[in-house]
Amino acid sequence: MSADIVSATCPLPAIVDAMAGNTSSILRFRRRGVPTSVSYDRCWFDVHLLATALSSRGIGTGTRVAIHGATSYEWVLADLACVRTGAVSVALYASAPPQRVLDAAMESRCRLIFTDRADAVPLFRAAGLDVLFLDSEQESPEGTVGVSTLLDKIGDTGRRSAAPRHGPFTIVSTSGTLAEPKLFAVAAASLMFTMDRFAEIYGISGRDRLLLYLPLSHLPQRMMLYWGLGAEMDFVLSDPAHIVADGAHQPTLHVTVPRVLEYLHRRVVNAVQRAGADSPGARADAYRQAFGPAIRSIFVGSAPTDPALMAELLAAGLPVFEVYGTTELGMIGLNTPTHRRPGTVGRPIPWGQVRLDPDTREIQVRTPTPFLYGRLVDGYVEPHQWAPERFEPTADVGEYDDGYLVVRGRLRDFLVLSSGEKVFARPIETAVERECGAGMSQLVKLADGRLGVLLFFADGGDVDEADLVDRLQRVSRSLHPWERPKAYAIIGRMPTVEEGCLTETTKPRRHAIEGVHGRTARWLPLGSRKAAPIGTE
Numbered sequence: 205m206s207a208d209i210v211s212a213t214c215p216l217p218a219i220v221d222a223m224a225g226n227t228s229s230i231l232r233f234r235r236r237g238v239p240t241s242v243s244y245d246r247c248w249f250d251v252h253l254l255a256t257a258l259s260s261r262g263i264g265t266g267t268r269v270a271i272h273g274a275t276s277y278e279w280v281l282a283d284l285a286c287v288r289t290g291a292v293s294v295a296l297y298a299s300a301p302p303q304r305v306l307d308a309a310m311e312s313r314c315r316l317i318f319t320d321r322a323d324a325v326p327l328f329r330a331a332g333l334d335v336l337f338l339d340s341e342q343e344s345p346e347g348t349v350g351v352s353t354l355l356d357k358i359g360d361t362g363r364r365s366a367a368p369r370h371g372p373f374t375i376v377s378t379s380g381t382l383a384e385p386k387l388f389a390v391a392a393a394s395l396m397f398t399m400d401r402f403a404e405i406y407g408i409s410g411r412d413r414l415l416l417y418l419p420l421s422h423l424p425q426r427m428m429l430y431w432g433l434g435a436e437m438d439f440v441l442s443d444p445a446h447i448v449a450d451g452a453h454q455p456t457l458h459v460t461v462p463r464v465l466e467y468l469h470r471r472v473v474n475a476v477q478r479a480g481a482d483s484p485g486a487r488a489d490a491y492r493q494a495f496g497p498a499i500r501s502i503f504v505g506s507a508p509t510d511p512a513l514m515a516e517l518l519a520a521g522l523p524v525f526e527v528y529g530t531t532e533l534g535m536i537g538l539n540t541p542t543h544r545r546p547g548t549v550g551r552p553i554p555w556g557q558v559r560l561d562p563d564t565r566e567i568q569v570r571t572p573t574p575f576l577y578g579r580l581v582d583g584y585v586e587p588h589q590w591a592p593e594r595f596e597p598t599a600d601v602g603e604y605d606d607g608y609l610v611v612r613g614r615l616r617d618f619l620v621l622s623s624g625e626k627v628f629a630r631p632i633e634t635a636v637e638r639e640c641g642a643g644m645s646q647l648v649k650l651a652d653g654r655l656g657v658l659l660f661f662a663d664g665g666d667v668d669e670a671d672l673v674d675r676l677q678r679v680s681r682s683l684h685p686w687e688r689p690k691a692y693a694i695i696g697r698m699p700t701v702e703e704g705c706l707t708e709t710t711k712p713r714r715h716a717i718e719g720v721h722g723r724t725a726r727w728l729p730l731g732s733r734k735a736a737p738i739g740t741e
Contacts, residue, residue, distance in 0.1 A: 212393040214373055216287045217366035219434040223248035226436060229410075232453055233277040233441035235340050235352075242277070244436070247284075253358045254281050254351065255288035255366075261334060263316060265290035265367070268375070270309040270333075272296040273320035275420050275441055276340040278351045280429070282318040283420065287373060288366040292389070294375045295421035297708030299701055302327050309333060312375055312387060313583040318351070372577045372585060376423055378531055387580040388532065390423065392430065394573035398535055399431035401555055405540050406501050406525070408457065410435040413498070415455035417442040417464075422709070423531060423575065424505065428459055451496035458495065458502040462509045463710065465524075468494055469513055488520035495522060503527055506709060508611060511547035518546060526550065528611060530598055532576040533569050537609040548608035558609065559595060560602060566615060567602040568595035601628075616714050622653040625686045632679075632687060633657070639675045643698050646714065647689065648722045656691040658721055662698050669694075676730055693725035 223229075226244035233240055242250075263269060269291045271282050286293040294312045296305050302324035309317055310331065317328050320338040322345045328335050329348075339350030372389030402408055414432050416439060418425050432439060442450040444464055448471070472490040476482045495502065502517075502524045509526050517524045528537040528549030536558060539550035552558035556571035574596070578587040590596075601612045613630040620626055629647040636645045636657055644660040657676070661667060672694075680688040699705030705717045 212370075212391070214287075214369045214371070214392050215396050215434070216373055216392050216430060217369060219430060220248065220251060220284050220287055221366055223251075223433060229436045229438060231277065231280070231439045231441065232450075233340070234446070235277065236342070240277075244433070247277075247280070250281050250355055251284040251288060253355045254285040257354050257358055258285055258289050258291065258316070261316065263289050263291050265369070267291045267316075268294055268312045268314040270294040270296055270305070270312065270314040270317040270319075271338075271421070272298060272300070272305050272309075272317060272324075273338040274298045275416055275418070275425075275443060276320070276338060277441055278320075278338040278340045279318075279420050280441070281351060282336075282338065283426070287369075290367060290369050292372060292375060294387075295423075295426070296377070297419055297421045299419070299708045299710075301702050306331055306333075308377065308387060311583070312580060374426075375580060375585075376421070376531065389577045389580065389585045390575050391577045394534060394575050395423075395427040396431060396434075397555075397573045399427055401535075401553075403431070403435075405538065407541075408435075408501070410437050412456045412500070413438040413440065413454065414457040414459070415440045415442055415447070415450060415453070416459065417444055417447055417450075418459060418461065419708075422506075424503075424529075425459060428457075448494050451494065454496050454498035456498050456500040458499065460502060460504050461506045461709070462504060462513075463507075465504060465509065465513060465517070469516070484519065487516070491517060491520040491522055499523065501525060505529065505549075507711065514546040518544075528609070530600075532574060533571060533596055533598065534573060534575045536567065536569050536571075536598070537611075543608075545605070545608045548605055548610050550609065551607055552609060557595070560604070564615065565601050565603060565612075567598045567600045567609070567611070569598060570595045619647060619649050619655070621649070621655075621686060623686065627655065627687050632683065632689075635679050635682070636676065636689075639679050640672055644712065646712065646717050646722075648718050650691060650727070654690040655688070656693065656722075656727055657689040658693050658695060658717070658725060660695045660698050660721075663696075666696075667694065673730065680730070689730055691727045691729050693722075693727045695721055695725065 223244040229244040230241050231247055269286050271279060271293055273279050283293055294309060294314055296308055302321060306327055314333060316334040318336050318338050325335055325345045325348050335348055337344040337348045337350040339352055344350035372391050375387050375389050378386045414428060414437055416425055420426055440450050440453045440455055472487055472494060475490055476486045500523055502522060504524060505527045514524060525539045526549055529535040535553050537549035537552055543551050556569060559568050561568060574590060576588055578585040599615050601615055603610050617630045618626050618628055632647055633645045640659060642659045643662045646658045648656050648658060650656045676692055699717055701708060703720055705713055705720055707713060
């Protein structure tokens with residue numbers, strides 16, 4: 205990371221201070237199901253009051269404060285109040301099991317936690333954490349103060365500017381797809397630099413209105429939020445269940461992930477089929493209705509988007525841009541209005557360099573503004589020493605297609621056989637899922653060195669095994685001999701976040717799935733329905 209970014213004054217306090225007096229820019233949200241809106245000026249005042257309350261509870265410069273909850277106005281207040289007090293927020297996914305949240309809060313040495321999980325409050329309080337409830341949709345648990353109640357009890361202590369701050373402002377977590385999640389600190393200057401480049405490339409300005417429905421613990425969501433606040437953009441704070449309904453506010457920008465686009469695809473298909481008018485034109489009309497008439501840019505990332513779905517959305521006239529980055533390194537590849545190709549993550553960022561390792565095809569990046577400031581070790585942030593000339597690893601495998609970057613999967617998706625052959629698991633798994641109708645599958649290396657495939661079914665595993673074997677063999681015949689699974693196992697449910705098999709963003713964790721399901725599965729040789737004592741390595 206360049207020295208000017210490391211030493212830069214954090215831009216966030218000034219952005220928050222500038223909200224005061226702005227009565228024209230609006231944040232819209234639901235409070236206990238009722239549509240509500242506040243001006244920037246009112247939001248600033250609520251942030252000011254909450255910061256005052258935090259200060260009275262001993263929260264100040266450098267104090268760690270966990271925020272655990274779904275996207276809401278109260279989440280924004282908690283985050284911006286940390287900015288004003290100089291506290292370091294620790295952003296934790298609402299979908300994370302409470303014990304995992306507590307472990308992260310304790311590892312980060314938090315003194316206070318905001319949460320919207322009433323069932324988790326006793327656990328957090330028993331661990332000695334001060335708890336404030338994010339009470340946008342429910343009453344606060346008995347004995348716990350809600351944010352809105354707290355604000356009502358605080359008098360105005362006078363308007364004053366936030367103190368300048370340097371270094372990291374928040375702590376976030378790696379995805380945990382390759383190993384156990386790791387906590388690291390982020391400085392805001394890199395985020396704002398990236399958003400300035402986005403504004404130039406996509407024409408984003410204060411005239412836009414952003415629909416936010418992914419968790420605000422997701423760093424790109426907050427990056428868009430902070431920059432938008434500085435640009436005086438209107439916001440709609442929503443959730444996946446209200447995306448279409450909140451389209452009535454005519455958002456111009458969406459930040460989304462493939463699974464949300466797939467949900468909207470299913471909704472559109474079901475709607476046009478019920479109407480008896482399923483056609484490309486009818487689907488295009490339904491898509492445009494779902495996103496609203498004002499939409500200008502839809503950014504999708506975090507995982508690969510199905511190229512067929514992307515092509516369908518583009519054919520409907522939707523401005524969808526698949527982008528690619530990592531939590532540590534920031535943005536890496538962008539599809540843009542002038543350079544867009546479905547099935548790729550676009551061209552490398554114009555402010556950095558991207559190359560492929562000649563042996564492993566790992567994507568490596570040299571960027572002046574990575575997001576990672578330093579890793580959390582024994583409760584302390586150890587600043588990472590970035591060498592400007594060094595290419596950093598991503599653990600992703602890719603290739604170029606006429607200058608466009610294609611992400612093929614993770615390095616962990618390659619299985620090395622005893623023969624020395626490398627098998628890329630993800631394309632095989634995708635083929636198996638489509639042919640067999642499985643909700644998910646995972647290729648594993650068995651104890652005897654052969655390949656097996658775990659098949660997950662959400663319906664309890666009530667499948668016709670003879671038909672399933674026929675389908676698996678059909679896939680097998682399309683593969684190279686060394687790629688062919690020799691055994692299969694049926695799991696009658698999907699893997700879960702709670703058991704550690706999925707990240708909080710529902711990405712598979714291969715090592716955990718193999719440990720939880722692969723080692724205890726009832727493996728059957730492919731071609732026979734008799735149980736066989738086949739285990740994983």
